[in-house]
Amino acid sequence: MRATARLVARADRHGRTTLAELRGESPLLLRQVPGRDGGVTVYVVGGAAGPLAGDDLRLDVEVGPGAVLRVHTVAASIALPGHPGAVSRMLVRATVSEGATLHWLPEQLVAAAGCAHVADSQVDVAEGAILHWRDELICGRHHERPGDAEVNTWVDLDGRPLLRQCLAVGPNAPGWSGPAVLGGAPATGSLLVVDPTRLVEPPVVQQTVARLPLAGGPATLWTATAPDAHTLRALLEPDGGEVPTAPDRITNSAEGEGTEVVRVG
Amino acid sequence: MATPTMLLLLADGRFPAGAHAHSAGLEAAVAAGRVTDLVTLGEYLRGRLATAGLVAAAFAAAARRAAWSNGRRATLAQLDAELDARTASPAQRAVSRRQGRALLRAGREIWPGGSFDELPATSGGPHQPLVLGLVGAAAGLDPAQVAMVAAHATVTGSASAAVRLLGLDPYRVQALLVRLAAACDATAAQAARAAEQPPQRLPAAAAPLADIHAEAHATWEVRLFAS
Numbered sequence: 332m333r334a335t336a337r338l339v340a341r342a343d344r345h346g347r348t349t350l351a352e353l354r355g356e357s358p359l360l361l362r363q364v365p366g367r368d369g370g371v372t373v374y375v376v377g378g379a380a381g382p383l384a385g386d387d388l389r390l391d392v393e394v395g396p397g398a399v400l401r402v403h404t405v406a407a408s409i410a411l412p413g414h415p416g417a418v419s420r421m422l423v424r425a426t427v428s429e430g431a432t433l434h435w436l437p438e439q440l441v442a443a444a445g446c447a448h449v450a451d452s453q454v455d456v457a458e459g460a461i462l463h464w465r466d467e468l469i470c471g472r473h474h475e476r477p478g479d480a481e482v483n484t485w486v487d488l489d490g491r492p493l494l495r496q497c498l499a500v501g502p503n504a505p506g507w508s509g510p511a512v513l514g515g516a517p518a519t520g521s522l523l524v525v526d527p528t529r530l531v532e533p534p535v536v537q538q539t540v541a542r543l544p545l546a547g548g549p550a551t552l553w554t555a556t557a558p559d560a561h562t563l564r565a566l567l568e569p570d571g572g573e574v575p576t577a578p579d580r581i582t583n584s585a586e587g588e589g590t591e592v593v594r595v596g
Numbered sequence: 597m598a599t600p601t602m603l604l605l606l607a608d609g610r611f612p613a614g615a616h617a618h619s620a621g622l623e624a625a626v627a628a629g630r631v632t633d634l635v636t637l638g639e640y641l642r643g644r645l646a647t648a649g650l651v652a653a654a655f656a657a658a659a660r661r662a663a664w665s666n667g668r669r670a671t672l673a674q675l676d677a678e679l680d681a682r683t684a685s686p687a688q689r690a691v692s693r694r695q696g697r698a699l700l701r702a703g704r705e706i707w708p709g710g711s712f713d714e715l716p717a718t719s720g721g722p723h724q725p726l727v728l729g730l731v732g733a734a735a736g737l738d739p740a741q742v743a744m745v746a747a748h749a750t751v752t753g754s755a756s757a758a759v760r761l762l763g764l765d766p767y768r769v770q771a772l773l774v775r776l777a778a779a780c781d782a783t784a785a786q787a788a789r790a791a792e793q794p795p796q797r798l799p800a801a802a803a804p805l806a807d808i809h810a811e812a813h814a815t816w817e818v819r820l821f822a823s
Contacts, residue, residue: 483800495682495796504646505643506646507643509636509639511639512804512806539805543686544686546680546681546683552684
């Protein structure tokens with residue numbers, strides 16, 4: 332199945348966000364719901380099972396200057412096997428203009444046994460824009476070994492590279508569940524926050540979640556592994572995550588710099 | 597084409613660039629109880645090869661390709677920014693740049709005519725794979741050989757650290773490395789092919805625990821290895 336969807340948000344002269352375009356086709360159907368703070372919220376409604384190997388899905392998101400858009404999905408997407416040798420693909424391309432805000436907070440991607448899936452995200456963020464971008468991957472349904480899944484995240488800030496990550500799991504990814512990559516955790520994910528109005532905080536790690544200030548701009552990546560989807564989500568909630576109030580943190584004031592000493596998980 | 601001895605000299609852990617001081621995340625993985633024996637060490641090394649090893653080898657090979665090209669200064673600067681974007685952990689970025697500085701010192705002394713002045717003047721030093729690419733160029737290595745040196749270092753560095761950290765039998769660790777030789781060659785070949793792509797298309801294989809281990813390790817006051 333091939334499908335494309337397109338979503339364009341613009342701010343009107345009163346600063347309210349409106350949708351200039353909202354176009355989808357099964358299984359990428361888009362529904363607008365009442366937003367908050369003058370922004371617009373859109374749900375991606377899965378119109379069919381899958382993605383199934385062989386599917387080629389593409390979603391383009393454009394957030395114009397000053398517009399505020401939140402995108403969610405109504406349910407987890409479950410990558411399933413299809414034709415032998417076929418790969419399913421989901422490409423999300425997003426452009427976030429100056430002064431615009433995009434919250435991309437979908438439900439999890441579940442890599443079912445035998446799947447062959449590639450999820451690509453390509454995001455262009457203008458200087459001064461705000462981005463919250465979450466990716467969560469669940470390796471297999473309950474007590475199931477996953478097929479091959481690749482989550483590629485590619486973010487440019489003001490035309491320069493900010494984040495490039497490719498996480499591969501499954502039989503074709505050597506060592507993926509071992510102690511160098513996921514350590515046996517079936518759930519993993521990250522939350523990227525680009526926000527020039529927010530103070531970039533120093534790195535901190537607690538158990539299997541880390542807060543990592545990036546090199547390429549006012550941006551922080553939370554990265555985590557977890558025993559299940561629910562625990563993972565709690566670690567990757569924007570503004571409500573468990574990291575900022577890490578109880579394991581000890582402030583070593585003897586150093587005079589407030590050095591953070593954190594126990595290893 | 598370099599002489600075989602030149603390749604061996606660069607791949608040798610005794611090359612004076614301080615590699616022996618690094619465990620590449622293994623010390624933190626051992627402390628967290630994730631690597632405990634030869635089996636888990638083997639899994640660790642396979643995961644490292646497929647992630648950090650592939651990225652480092654591809655960037656080293658790409659820097660080697662850039663070494664004698666027109667516009668190499670711009671390409672090396674682009675490689676530096678692209679590698680930063682692939683290294684989410686500040687601790688890992690700092691370690692890569694520290695290792696780059698150490699290798700650069702050795703490279704300048706050994707090959708005074710090398711093209712090291714083309715490296716970007718970044719605070720903290722240039723990333724290690726970029727320096728390795730230029731050192732390889734100075735030594736007459738081709739991109740595939742440079743990728744081989746980088747992939748080889750990925751497994752041998754952590755393996756020798758494992759002998760000290762876990763008190764493993766050195767013969768059995770060496771036997772593990774022998775079993776991993778084909779995977780190491782395959783990673784190097786994959787990296788050398790990938791290095792023909794423009795910098796933004798180079799591999800970006802990530803490992804959440806690598807970031808988590810590196811940041812945890814950086815907070816320790818007492819440690820055996822620098823990374």
